[in-house]
Amino acid sequence: LQKFSASFISAIYLGVSSALEENRSSGSAQRIENATSGLLEIYKSSHQVILEALSSQPVDELQDGMTAQLGSRLARSLRDFGSSGFADLTVIALKGEAHPEALSHAMRWIGRLADPETFHARLLALVRSLEAPSATVRDGAALGLVELGSTDALPAVTAAMVREPNPALRQDLEQVAAYLRSKT
């Protein structure tokens, strides 16, 4: 009986303990869910703002040298969100979530920003965007690297040139690489 009682008590204890654990873990899960949803909100918000900036100028107005409206809106958004903004822009470029022409001009604008503090974030965003599925976006990323004018981009441009399936764009990448080499 003593043994039975002991094991019964243990069983109750284990049951309570397990229930407490479950309760504890469900509380953690709730906290994690809350935190994740908070992060998602931040992500969504930054992502959404960048997307809005990318569609701030009608596509049929996106001509070379005539995209100051898109440029200033994008610069403002990127200033507000810092490095996460550049990461979001890269994701948008790699997933093709915005119009390729808008992204092409956006890439050139991030190369033009006169902000030494974000230099590495911009370099990374442009280099990664050389792998975008759209040739127009890859082209824009290479043009952005010309604006940035850093020879640090040379290995990435050379690699992009080697894997580029579009012969005309390959020639344009060669032109960009030659320009960057001329700066060494």
Next chain:
Amino acid sequence: LSSNKRRWDVESWVPPGDIPAGPFGDLAPSPTSALSIWLIDQDLSNLDRIVAALAAGRNHLDKFDYVLVDERAVLQLQVEIEARAEKCPDEEASAQWHRNMIRLTGSQLNALVRLIYSSGLKRRILEPDVEAIIRSALQRGHLDRSRVNKELLASLAAT
């Protein structure tokens, strides 16, 4: 013709003998079916001057894409061409080298796009070189400063 190089890329999905529709978006005839073009010397000696005239009308610096096509091949399309100056910051260049293709028909436009697609030279001037070309044109007095885009002029003055 000033242009957007990516529109002229050869696309693998296009059936042999056909062309993609994209390049048509690069040529914008006026509502009266006229198309603005420039006559470039064989040795390209007037190219920079024309690039400066066109790029000086933009509101910021950017790369400059253009296509070159043989004048004789264009004339074979039976296109009517008139010499007519266009409003731009370099009046002299415009008076000398600007042309309009006029009364352009749909089939002529189609033939022109096909001609450029198959044998036109698609070229690009990178932004730093465009900047140098504009600065040089300003120094030489080719550009009328009052007609150069104000924002562009301000950005050139700032750097």
